[in-house]
Amino acid sequence: MTPFTYARPADPAAAIRASADASQARYLGGGTNLVDLMRERVERPKTLLDVTRFSHAIEARADGGLMIGAAATNTAVAADRTVRERFPLLSRAILAGASGQIRNMATMAGNILQRTRCTYFYDEASRCNKREPGTGCDAIDGINRIHAILGASPSCVATHPSDMCVALAALDAIVHVEGPDGARSIPLVELHRLPGGHPDIDTVLRPHELITAVELPALPFARRAAYRKVRDRASYAFALVSVAAMLDVDGGRVRDVRIALGGVAHKPWRAFAAEAALRGQPATEASFAEAAAAELAEAAGLRDNAFKIELARRVIVATLYDLAGDAA
């Protein structure tokens, strides 16, 4: 680990000032990913600004929405009664990830900003455009069983590893940030980037911007939700494919639906095409299959990961089918 200085600013404004003043500063949440990456020398910040004492409040809104402080731990959010009542999808997705110990430490914002598990990204001896821009990508023709089938580029085929973010994408979460130029809010589905020619840049956050809260707008049918994660062992493994879904069925037809996928792309993947294909259609397996096909039309496999296309199709259909069954 490269030596660094550690500081604990008093409030977000002080943290943002400190970040702007320091060179190569990073905000530190639970450290469950950043500190690992520092040990691996993938991340070499010179300053760590501990933001874990900022807001961890989970505030229920009268309109049915929710505001979650960026420092709330994953465990606290998953266990929160209001979260479980209004947005059970979020609780389930969080509990599908990592381990109890890690969830106890990991924060809301830290989870959102965790970096890919691409093994070439982690290995200093390998070429990686995300770790060292312009060096190339050893994953594209290498061992790429866990890599992206959607939205990849010739520069990068990495995936975003978060479970929680798949739920947030489906829930239309809004990420509140503060920065040197003031506060703004960004829909979660627009926060993470596709790799394009700059896979080194994971998100649209500007320099020194700090995530302060995550807002979940009210969603009346959010209680009919499922998170299905497929992985190589029963627990403590990243998703090969995961599906977050919420379904609103009326008279046998899909009135509304939210679907997001994990483990398939450089970002938590909101399945807009599948949703559009489903609205107004009969809540049948055939409709679900058509929706899945629409979403995966552009999917492309590499040497080891082509199975994910079929796997994603099956899990989308099965998850929606189960939800429709619940509705009937």
Next chain:
Amino acid sequence: MTSIQEAAQTLLKTAIGMVPARWLPGGTPDPLMHKHGLIGAPVSRLDGPLKVQGRARFAAEVPMEGLTYAALLHSSIARGRIAAIDTSAAEAAPGVVFVMTHRNAPRLSPPVLMNSKPKAAGTSNLPVMQDAEIHWNGQPIAVLLADTQEQADHAVSLIRVRYESATAITDFEASKGTTRVPRDILGEPPSVEKGDAEGALKQAAFQVDATYRTPFQNHNAIELHAATLAWDGDNLTIHDATQMVTHVGWTMAQIFGIREDQVRIMSPYVGGGFGGKSLWDHQIVAAAASRVSGRPVRMVLSREGVFRSVGGRTTTEQRVALGARSDGKLTALIHTGTAAMTTHNDCPEQFTFPARHLYSADDIRIAQRIADMNIVANTFMRAPGESIGTFALECAMDELAEAMNIDPIELRRRNEPAKDPTSGNEFSSRNLMEAYTRGAERFGWDKRSATPGARQEGEWHIGMGVATATYPYYRMPGGSVRIRLTADGRAIVSTAVHEMGMGTATVQAQHAAERLGLPMDQVLFEYGDTALPDGSMAGGSSQTVSVAAGIIAAHDALKTALLKLAGNDSPLAGLKADAVEARDGGLACRKDPSKQESYVSILRRAGREEISAEASAAPPLEAQKFSMHSYGAQFCEVRVSAITGEVRVSRFLGSFDCGRILNAKTAASQFRGGIIMGLGLALMEETQRDPRSGRIMNPSLAEYHVPVHMDVPEIDVIWTDIPDPHSPLGARGIGEIGITGVGAAVANAVYNATGKRVRSLPITLDKLL
């Protein structure tokens, strides 16, 4: 010459005059073989309280004055040479004490390969940090010492290396183009031909001929490899994490050109060995750096360091072909294949061993080859060979049973041999079918549908599979045991063996107490220190019987010495050692127990503080005379998702035939642990080595999957407990057999659930979509 070959030579010597071991024909049977008292009792591990309280001190925890902390730099190419290495920035970094590379390392002899000499521990015979040559991606090329571990870890990253790469063989598929036949496989011939198996296969009424693939797997004991060491002049002390203290000590002495008695190795607790805790580069370079720098060194490999510098179970491709008559009797058994190895080690992965003795096929063909690769030296990993050999063989048996519409257990019953089909030797004790019968009844095997895919609950297909487990009986030659009796009636039993969590110290204390006629709390079992009499290594599931044989030999010598000391004034006067047995803290005449005297009385009358006897066991001739193996029947029930291909093991039962079980509690844990490791082998363990670079890409427990709690169902274990009349205490080793057969039992259950044969491990969900 291997240790086993040496043992064979000793057989000749014995035939011309030495007294045979008591468990050979003609010997007096060991009275303890059938005695139920402490032996067999479910005694809790003596080291348990120390471990749960954190008071058991492991190699990485030993304090030393002026300690430095080591970090390794690993090569990032697979073959070539170091053209330039710049350590200046590292040397200037805070806290750095010393940086050692091939340019400034002291001259060292290469390690002597394990099995090539009685006390050799080397896992590779490459010179260690002596030249610029690179032999595998991950080879340690520099070691750095600093005042703290953090300083060392950072500073080592500042070393800059320029390589000249050479063409390397890093792709197993490509390496198969040029293979060779190994000289021997652990002393056994690499090939066996009995009749014309290929011809018989062609003629057979039923045939199975399939190729099975198993990946490289890495050692992942909870305790990272570690050594804390210091020099005092030419004397070297190492607190090591090892399963072979005597062997590491001897080999380090050869490497550093000092006498064996100038090296002391201590390893009282080892947090898991499984074959991986032997002698690797890290101990050698740590000792070398300590010698040059004059500072004590703590070397703890990172998890990545273990992946890069410690070998594991090697890659194989195996062919199993079976031919059978319409009554199910095998006419042809062919097991051939190739294992990846290197030119600098000798670990050919004995995957054909099970096929040499399991079935009474008329014609048998066995042949193993080696594909040399530029990889870290592969090594022994829990049931090397048998674990993956049984995967291929026992899947093939299941395929044949399916093709013939015979129950898989019945097919095995019809091919149960009367004697060893390749060596022709009698079996010492073989109760495999009894293990099957008991296991089948308890598991509910009769509820299995022979039709694949017949059982389904929701999206989950449910299937059952079975496979034979087997592991050879080994008893290591060499090593000795000392028993000291003190005037206050205690016994101290000493030999430099190992406790890696198996229960060694507990079981041997049980044994020694029973043999000496003392309560367990009066017996201290000392081990894990080269200051004690030489011990055998903890390998090949051999340690328990090796130590037991040593205790028996030392006890014989002790009885003779005690009778001599007792003299003519004792009730025992005139009795020979054979005529007395231990009883109630002393010796008694076997035929007339009223003639007895306590140890305390004998010592007091002689005015002695203690009496001591040390002896080595007779060579392991029983394994030459008999075909000696442990057996088991592994029963598995799986659930496979029709949607995702996810496999969940829902029930497992292992029914074992391993001779006499010496401690029901530690044995159950050993069996269960082996089965759990087998579930990992079956379903998830795989080293991802990039075929282009030879670099291991998943050197972490996040990406290299082993089973977590949720992957492990309740595991039922039972055993026959039938003593082997030809082994010490009637026991055979149990540390490794648990993993054997598990891969096949799972694969066969998956087939029964889904109708899909997966012949390539691990059985990941993509193979079932």
